[in-house]
Amino acid sequence: MTGPKENNGTDSKHQTSSFDLFPIGEGALYLFPQTQSNIQELVIEMHTNSGAMEKRVNQIEEKLAQLQLSLGKQKEERKKVGKKEEEEEEEEEEEEEEEEEEEEEKKRRARTRTRRRRRRKEEQEQEQEEEEEEKKSKKKSKKKSKKKKKK
Numbered sequence: 001m002t003g004p005k006e007n008n009g010t011d012s013k014h015q016t017s018s019f020d021l022f023p024i025g026e027g028a029l030y031l032f033p034q035t036q037s038n039i040q041e042l043v044i045e046m047h048t049n050s051g052a053m054e055k056r057v058n059q060i061e062e063k064l065a066q067l068q069l070s071l072g073k074q075k076e077e078r079k080k081v082g083k084k085e086e087e088e089e090e091e092e093e094e095e096e097e098e099e100e101e102e103e104e105e106k107k108r109r110a111r112t113r114t115r116r117r118r119r120r121k122e123e124q125e126q127e128q129e130e131e132e133e134e135k136k137s138k139k140k141s142k143k144k145s146k147k148k149k150k151k
Helices: 026-031 033-150
Strands: none
Touching: none
């Protein structure tokens, strides 16, 4: 072909389409008649590819949105798990503190009981000593009174 390629019975010079977006000097089309058809094929291929690329981009964006949502959920779960673990640790610490306080209270009570026992024992010993002294003093006083009576 030596002249411009016709498309559906119209001269390519008068045809308006997306090909006008890529202006080429009109002289070039006459010098290279195959160029216009090559350009048209390329433009069609670009549009086709851009549609496929657009679909792919949309798919990727949807997948990204899903991943972001999933990531957000995972973060929330981690926070919840972290909070639960934190609460469990706090509970364990509180329980340990309570146990320590109970042990301290038991020790304090035991010391108090021991002191009371010692005091009672000391008091009893003191009372016994006093009773024994009283008995001795009574015996002495009886002996003295007997001696006085004998005189």
